[in-house]
Amino acid sequence: MKHIQLIILLLFCCWSNGQTNDQVFYSSFRPQGWNIHISKDNGQSFYPFTKNSSLDYDAKISPNGKWVVFTSERLGKPHLFIKHIEGDTLPRLLVKSNSMQDQIDFSPDGNWIAFVSSHEGNAEIYKLPFKPLDTLSVDNAINLTHNSAGDFRPRFSHDGQSIAFSSDRSHDIKPHKFLVFAMQRTGEIYTMSSNGQNVKRLTNSEGWDGSPNWSEDDSKIIFYSNKSESNGKPDLYQIDVDGENENIITPEGLNGAMSPLVINNERILLTNRDIKKNRFRILEINPITKTIDSSLSKSITMDMMNVDYHKSGIIVYHGGKELKETEGNKGDFFGDVLVKNHPASDRIENKDVALFGIRRSFASPPVPNDTKIVYSYNPARGFGDFVTPFLYPIILLPVLALIWFIVGIVRSIKKRREIKFWKHLIFSVLSVLLITIILILLYNWVGMFVLPMSTVKLYIGLILLVVLIALILMYKIYKKQKSANKPMASLYKLYSMMFLGYAIGLLYITLFVSSFLSSTTTFYMVDYNTNEVEKLFDFKADKDFNPQSCRIIDTKFTPDGSALQFSAGSFRGNPKAQGAVYTYHLKNETLEKITPLNANYGFADFSADNNTMVYRSGASGNMDIYIKENGTITNLTHSEAKENFPVISPDGNKIVYCSDSHGKNVKDIVKTMDIFLIERQDDGSWSAPKQMTSYSGQEGHPHFSPDGKWIIYSTEEFGINDEQPIVQSYIFAPQMYGEIVAIRISDKKKVRLTHNKWEEGAPLWIESKK
Incomplete structure (x- = not known):
């Protein structure tokens, strides 16, 4: 009997190891290589406290000086992990969840932790008893904020009776200064009782006020703000707890100050960008004399962020070595093409999916059961670079x-x-x-x-x-x-x-x-398992194609994997601006232009049999969705609204796209987009558009599941999960809202797949073949 059980167990293991999950690939604007570093001699020397290929950040020392709790993405989503300061024990999961936990703080007596979590959708501040030897459940956490906006960076007062935090609840969302389709938020400083009652707003500005700290006697709040960023950099401010007497405390010429940590009335640690080296460092400032001490930064040569300090002389921060450009990832975000801890796993109904975040925009995911990713690279970054x-x-x-x-x-x-x-x-x-x-x-x-x-x-x-x-x-x-x-x-x-x-x-x-100007873009193919790189071809636009319009967007393989398909043109340009869809045939290495160049053509997609193509075009004077099948081209939308990102289901009977026809008008600058679905009728005609999403913010980049029953897309419905300047100062991500969500067509049931603070978008769902 035991032998039979052993055989069954072995067969099960073989089956489970051999099965393949569907794969979801998406662009992810995230950093790489962060670990926690520690000093036990008041900053004289540092050494790595964690060593993991994932991102580890936002470390906090327990009041008794025995534990470090930090955020780690080693399980896919950001979770809170704990590690004893002494010895070389492995970090252990502290809070179990299927959501994000980050930005922890301890109550002064060490009995409670406050942290930010997306457990109930958007970023809220929660509280749990601190039990370092247990694995806690986020289901038992107390939601202190209960607000539809984002709440961030909680900090207990020294008497433990209050919590200061930042929130974007008081301002409307506004378009980005340059990329108007990207929504930006504004944060203010608040306080509340440690039980979540008596919420009070302290600041009022159009800049971001964030990362509040308490003075030694709890009479003032120290925070950073970019309200006066005439030089483009934030400064440190202090304000009375009643919201009066706000004033700046950083000296002129500091070139930026964020994430303050108050040690005492004469010592504040802060994060600053070293302009000469273009790297982050930790500085110490005396707010009374306004003098700067940079000795801490000189002790280690790394990007350093979000420092924490214990009176025993222990200092922790997160950071990483400077990443270099590699053949596997030229331009965009230096390092490897994919994040190190791929793939993360999740579940949509009864189907397991593996999630892959590609650290680029518009990189092409592999065809089923392949590991090849294609990306394009043009070294020119401005008009002068094209000369x-x-x-x-x-x-x-x-x-x-x-x-x-x-x-x-x-x-x-x-x-x-x-x-x-x-x-x-x-x-x-x-x-x-x-x-x-x-x-x-x-x-x-x-x-x-x-x-x-x-x-x-x-x-x-x-x-x-x-x-x-x-x-x-x-x-x-x-x-x-x-x-x-x-x-x-x-x-x-x-x-x-x-x-x-x-x-x-x-x-x-x-x-x-x-x-006069060069428009040559090189395509590379990278194996994300082996990091082997192969140059595919150089793309040079047609002679009539203005090089300034020739940005490569929406790169992907055709359904049969025989060709690479991409668009060259302007993402949100005039409908009559130039744009075209190209196909590069991998076998015979030939390039084919499959749309004209006399309007803003782009974002094409094919049915599984390659016989039906949808795309967007401004040929009518408006951005409409077109379909081409059996040699016939049909305008499906005929709308004055802006439509974009069309995709067709594998069977060719459903089309989903984005439109601002019912979108919210944001400050008369831009309208937000929703996702719409049209279906083929019994007589071969197409139905009227059906609105699938109705959130007031931006939603985009839809794609069908392999069985055509789900739509996967990116959305800002859940807001942002950390203070905007902290993330954007490290990594350029104007669309701070990007989370990946799947919605079932039949009943509009939603499944959220990503929980973090990085911009993510352009998801593609690929069926793996057994």
């Missing part, structure tokens, strides 16, 4: 204009008795004014308005025609004046020579303007 040698001769035009300007000035003096001096001055001014106008127009048409190169050539050609007419006119007048032996002949000769030089320059621009 090629063909642009350099244009420098001769302003040089020529300067020469004519000087000649006109000199001639106005030497010829003043023969020709009135102001006539040469007009020539001087006109020579500079003409070339200035030409160069400004060229910059606007190519770099700002991003016109097609054929249009740019047409416009430059028209200017050339005007200059040629002026040249012929000036030359005829010159010949006539010269034959009559009049003094003005010399001035008209100058005009003729000036217009001739400009005509030659304009002819050069007309012929070679398509070569």
